[in-house]
Amino acid sequence: xxxxxxxxxxxxxxxxxxxxxxxxNAGEVHAIMGPNGAGxxxxxxxxxxxxxxxxxxxxxxxNGQDLLALAPQERAAAGLFLGFQYPVEIPGxxxxxxxxxxxxxxxxxxxxxxxxxxxxxKLAREKAGLLxxxxxxxxxxxxxxxxxxxxxRAEMVQMGILDxxxxxxxxxxSGLDIDALRVVGExxxxxxxxxxxxxxxxxxxxxxxxxxxxxxxxxxxxxRIVKSGGxxxxxxxxxxxxxxxxx
Amino acid sequence: xxxxxLPTKRDEEWRYADFAALETLAPEAFGxxxxxxxxxxxxxxxxxxxxxxxxxxxxxxxxxxxxxxAELFAVNAGADYTRLEVVVRLAENAHxxxxxxxxxxxxxxxxxxxxxxxxxxxxxxxxxxxxxxWGQATGxxxxxxxxxxxxxxxxxxxxxxxxxxxRGASTNAKPELEIYxxxxxxxxxAAIGQMDETARFYMAARGIPPEVARKLLVRAFVADAFxxxxxxxxxxxxxxxxxxxxxxxx
Ligand SMILES: Nc1ncnc2c1ncn2[C@@H]1O[C@H](COP(=O)(O)OP(=O)(O)OP(=O)(O)O)[C@@H](O)[C@H]1O
Ligand SMILES: [Mg+2]
Numbered sequence: 001x002x003x004x005x006x007x008x009x010x011x012x013x014x015x016x017x018x019x020x021x022x023x024x025n026a027g028e029v030h031a032i033m034g035p036n037g038a039g040x041x042x043x044x045x046x047x048x049x050x051x052x053x054x055x056x057x058x059x060x061x062x063n064g065q066d067l068l069a070l071a072p073q074e075r076a077a078a079g080l081f082l083g084f085q086y087p088v089e090i091p092g093x094x095x096x097x098x099x100x101x102x103x104x105x106x107x108x109x110x111x112x113x114x115x116x117x118x119x120x121x122k123l124a125r126e127k128a129g130l131l132x133x134x135x136x137x138x139x140x141x142x143x144x145x146x147x148x149x150x151x152x153r154a155e156m157v158q159m160g161i162l163d164x165x166x167x168x169x170x171x172x173x174s175g176l177d178i179d180a181l182r183v184v185g186e187x188x189x190x191x192x193x194x195x196x197x198x199x200x201x202x203x204x205x206x207x208x209x210x211x212x213x214x215x216x217x218x219x220x221x222x223x224r225i226v227k228s229g230g231x232x233x234x235x236x237x238x239x240x241x242x243x244x245x246x247x
Numbered sequence: 248x249x250x251x252x253l254p255t256k257r258d259e260e261w262r263y264a265d266f267a268a269l270e271t272l273a274p275e276a277f278g279x280x281x282x283x284x285x286x287x288x289x290x291x292x293x294x295x296x297x298x299x300x301x302x303x304x305x306x307x308x309x310x311x312x313x314x315x316x317a318e319l320f321a322v323n324a325g326a327d328y329t330r331l332e333v334v335v336r337l338a339e340n341a342h343x344x345x346x347x348x349x350x351x352x353x354x355x356x357x358x359x360x361x362x363x364x365x366x367x368x369x370x371x372x373x374x375x376x377x378x379x380x381w382g383q384a385t386g387x388x389x390x391x392x393x394x395x396x397x398x399x400x401x402x403x404x405x406x407x408x409x410x411x412x413x414r415g416a417s418t419n420a421k422p423e424l425e426i427y428x429x430x431x432x433x434x435x436x437a438a439i440g441q442m443d444e445t446a447r448f449y450m451a452a453r454g455i456p457p458e459v460a461r462k463l464l465v466r467a468f469v470a471d472a473f474x475x476x477x478x479x480x481x482x483x484x485x486x487x488x489x490x491x492x493x494x495x496x497x
Binding site: 048049050051071072073075076077082084087088089090091092093097098099101102103105106109158162 | 443444445446448449450451452453454455456457459463464466467468470471
């Protein structure tokens with residue numbers, strides 16, 4: 001579904017990704033772990049097409065399409081969702097307005113009919129309920145004044161509404177309290193654990209992986225995948241650390 | 248009748264004006280003040296959309312009686328030099344509310360010039376101006392506040408923000424305070440910035456194309472000028488009027 005081959009990317013003239021290769025098939029959840037500054041968020045941004053993140057070599061294919069040739073909004077319409085490590089605040093634009101614009105823009109790009117206001121609200125209410133986020137929060141400006149954990153839950157409500165084929169989730173677990181972690185974990189499973197979907201889960205901790213069980217775990221260090229394994233690798237990393245396991 | 252004195256570049260209130268455009272106006276235009284008087288306790292609201300094709304000069308003199316409330320909201324989106332100038336005199340306990348948006352590209356200068364005289368105690372004024380420009384355009388807000396000696400408990404606020412969409416456009420804010428009373432609250436703020444690129448990428452990552460994202464962000468930005476406009480229908484109408492030029496141009 002997603003094939004990353006020998007990806008090199010620079011940020012501000014510095015090479016951060018240095019020959020990263022990874023393949024995720026439909027129906028799989030892959031976890032990526034790795035030390036601070038390894039390039040995990042850089043990978044997420046490169047996949048999302050963020051300006052300033054320049055690909056200097058390598059390729060990414062998404063469902064047979066050249067992902068890197070698409071503009072960010074085209075990648076979203078093609079079914080890619082990027083969960084941000086630091087969700088962005090947009091003063092003056094409500095979540096409802098933002099997500100309705102987003103969903104209908106994606107539908108339009110795919111040649112589908114837009115959702116009416118009523119249909120959209122019904123969908124938003126359902127997904128907010130799934131993530132136990134008060135619908136009142138959906139009427140507020142995007143992420144403005146949200147706590148760290150609320151932002152992460154709101155991201156998952158967004159994912160539920162947009163219903164992507166593939167999600168790259170960058171530290172969605174950070175900032176969540178114990179109960180919220182379970183709600184978010186179950187939310188990810190409900191939305192993304194499907195035979196035709198794929199997930200790349202970037203995380204530092206085992207605890208999210210207790211809910212969203214990964215099929216594969218990779219260690220990203222110095223801009224490339226240095227070790228891969230099954231779910232047990234995450235346990236090993238947690239008890240022994242990156243230095244020992246992936247040196 | 249007063250003799251008409253024509254402005255010069257040296258006059259503070261005209262320092263950013265487009266004199267080449269002004270020269271095309273008849274001298275009489277400068278003497279045309281629209282006088283509006285609000286009786287004690289009266290409330291009046293006016294919403295203006297200035298979107299002419301030639302140079303325009305609008306001058307208003309507002310006299311706001313005791314406890315009265317004057318609200319003025321304006322979109323200044325003229326294709327050429329367009330100036331709205333408002334001189335306000337506030338009696339005791341009176342209020343002046345102003346929300347203005349200058350928006351546009353090309354080479355035009357669009358400006359609001361207000362002079363608010365707090366002549367008596369306990370009057371309040373609240374002014375919010377947002378300027379959004381591209382091309383070689385300029386947007387200005389010159390706001391002068393005068394607080395008379397016995398106008399105690401005056402509360403006056405001015406808030407300006409400029410959004411530059413393209414290099415080459417500019418905005419100017421010039422607050423001027425002349426305060427003779429001592430128990431007075433005067434707040435003013437001015438900031439100029441560019442489009443939030445992080446927000447634009449966030450929107451793009453959710454599938455929103457750049458031109459739609461820009462429209463949403465500009466709408467949110469200018470909406471501040473109309474939050475005090477209680478009538479939601481009017482609010483929408485003003486926002487649409489402001490956003491119309493953006494849609495046509497970019
Ligand atoms: N604009 C930039 N200019 C130069 N270097 C940058 C820039 N942005 C990020 N970097 C560097 O790229 C490297 C990788 O950053 P990245 O955010 O991808 O790390 P990460 O693996 O997500 O780390 P963390 O676990 O802390 O989130 C870091 O060394 C960082 O300092
Ligand atoms: Mg990171």
